[in-house]
Structure formats: structure tokens, C-alpha cells
Amino acid sequence: MFSAVRACVAPALLLAAVSAPAWACTPVDFMSRPVPEASDAPALDALRLAYPDLQVSTDGTAVSADGETWVTFRGPPPASPEAALANPSPADQFMQVYPLGDDLSGRTQPYFDPGRFRNQRLFGMLWFASEGAARQSLVRVPFGGLADAAVMVTSHRGVDCQLGAVLDRLRASEQDLSRYFRQPGGGFNWRRISGTDRLSAHSYGIAVDINAELGGYWRWTGAEAGNVGPYENRIPAEIVAAFETYGFIWGGKWHHFDGMHFEYRPELILHSRIVQGTR
Numbered sequence: 107m108f109s110a111v112r113a114c115v116a117p118a119l120l121l122a123a124v125s126a127p128a129w130a131c132t133p134v135d136f137m138s139r140p141v142p143e144a145s146d147a148p149a150l151d152a153l154r155l156a157y158p159d160l161q162v163s164t165d166g167t168a169v170s171a172d173g174e175t176w177v178t179f180r181g182p183p184p185a186s187p188e189a190a191l192a193n194p195s196p197a198d199q200f201m202q203v204y205p206l207g208d209d210l211s212g213r214t215q216p217y218f219d220p221g222r223f224r225n226q227r228l229f230g231m232l233w234f235a236s237e238g239a240a241r242q243s244l245v246r247v248p249f250g251g252l253a254d255a256a257v258m259v260t261s262h263r264g265v266d267c268q269l270g271a272v273l274d275r276l277r278a279s280e281q282d283l284s285r286y287f288r289q290p291g292g293g294f295n296w297r298r299i300s301g302t303d304r305l306s307a308h309s310y311g312i313a314v315d316i317n318a319e320l321g322g323y324w325r326w327t328g329a330e331a332g333n334v335g336p337y338e339n340r341i342p343a344e345i346v347a348a349f350e351t352y353g354f355i356w357g358g359k360w361h362h363f364d365g366m367h368f369e370y371r372p373e374l375i376l377h378s379r380i381v382q383g384t385r
């Protein structure tokens with residue numbers, strides 16, 4: 107009897123050890139965590155849920171991560187999409203609702219780029235104001251089991267943990283997804299976005315480019331800004347869903363498509379769920 111019990115327990119323990127995440131952390135599943143059923147301020151609610159240390163002023167007009175430096179939440183309406191991209195307010199980051207799942211239809215509309223609008227003061231507050239500070243937080247996240255490669259991302263706010271959870275999910279896939287993770291475009295890189303003077307999300311260590319050859323990037327097509335043609339997607343929905351679950355948006359949904367690019371923006375995932383009433 108005793109040995110029969112042991113025989114039952116031992117394989118279970120073995121299985122648990124094999125399937126345990128490689129990351130000593132508890133990742134957040136942003137697709138299933140509870141969100142308000144209704145909200146008068148979905149953008150602020152999403153920001154507070156995504157970044158619990160973020161404070162909102164009593165009149166709701168400014169946000170702060172340390173209680174000392176405040177960023178005005180809403181500015182005058184941008185004169186054009188280009189102006190919004192160049193200098194969005196934090197509120198402008200939410201003017202387009204990021205489409206969850208396999209909905210790629212939005213990108214036919216010029217400047218439908220939910221997630222490309224980034225207020226640099228807010229990002230500096232939530233993430234890093236200098237390259238040195240960003241570098242001190244970096245962690246190497248290996249793609250082992252998918253590909254012999256790795257990227258550097260920040261450990262701040264558990265981004266490395268969230269990426270680890272994405273990779274663990276994809277390692278368990280029935281499909282062979284290895285080619286998407288070979289020769290990745292990279293993670294941390296303190297740099298300006300091509301053709302602009304704005305810092306890339308890669309500067310904060312919150313973005314990951316997977317295989318650039320399979321991803322596709324609008325600038326490589328020779329298209330003009332605001333007039334980008336069709337995007338021939340080769341990234342499986344399973345990969346997009348895994349990233350979105352753990353808080354990363356995908357650039358393949360943008361008019362100015364960047365199909366290799368995944369970016370940790372849990373506030374946009376939560377905002378989408380609050381607005382769409384998906385729970």
C-alpha cells in the first residue's frame with residue numbers, strides 16, 4: 107500500500123519539476139485578472155491597475171510615480187496624427203483602443219497605431235530617465251527551448267518575469283515556433299526611433315524584436331508615413347496571444363506595422379478589456 111502511494115506521488119512531483127517556470131517570479135495574466143465592469147476613467151483605471159504605485163492627483167488631472175514629480179494627464183487635442191505621435195499627452199496614449207486577439211482590421215486606417223503614442227515624461231517616470239539607470243536593471247532572458255538566442259530586458263516592474271512567462275507558454279506549444287525566435291532583432295537598445303527624435307521603447311528594456319525577417323517593418327517597404335500598404339502577416343496568432351496575455355502589445359496591428367515588435371504595455375491590454383467590457 108505504502109509503495110503504491112509513493113508510486114503515484116513520485117511521477118507527479120517529477121512532472122511538476124519539469125513544468126515549473128524557469129523564473130522565480132509570479133507572472134501576471136493580464137487577460138484574466140479582474141478589471142472594473144464599468145469605468146468613467148478607463149485610461150486612469152488601466153494605468154493604476156498596471157502600475158499600482160502610480161498616483162493620480164485628487165482632481166484627476168496629473169499622475170506621479172513618486173508623489174513629487176507630476177505629469178499632466180491631458181493636453182490640448184493634437185492638431186494631427188503626426189503631432190500626436192511627436193508629443194502625445196498620457197491621455198493621448200489611450201485615444202485608440204488596442205485590439206486584442208487576432209483582429210488585424212484596424213491597421214487599414216491611416217495612423218491607427220495604438221501603442222505608438224508614448225509620452226516621454228510618463229515613460230521616464232514609469233521606467234527610466236537615463237540610459238545608465240536602464241542599464242543597471244537589465245537581465246538576460248534566454249530563448250532556450252525555442253532558439254539558441256537571448257535578449258536583454260529590464261527587471262523593473264517584473265518585465266523579465268512577464269517575458270519568461272510568454273516564452274514558457276510558447277515552449278509548451280504543439281507547433282514548432284523556433285524559427286520566430288532565431289536571430290531576434292533584440293531587446294534593450296537606448297536609441298531613437300528610426301526617422302524621429304523620440305526614444306524607442308527598446309530604450310527602457312520593455313520591448314522585444316523577434317526574428318526580423320519574419321516580422322516585417324513598414325519603413326522597409328518604402329511606404330510613406332500615413333500611407334502604408336497591406337501587411338503580410340507571418341506571425342502566428344498563438345505567439346501574439348501569449349505576449350498579450352502577459353502584457354505585451356504587438357506592432358503587427360499598427361498601420362505603421364512593426365511585426366517583429368512586442369512591447370510591455372499592460373495598461374493598453376487592461377484599457378482594451380475595460381472599454382470592451384471583456385472580463
Ligand SMILES: [Zn+2]
Nearest residue numbers: 313314315367
Ligand atoms: Zn522593436
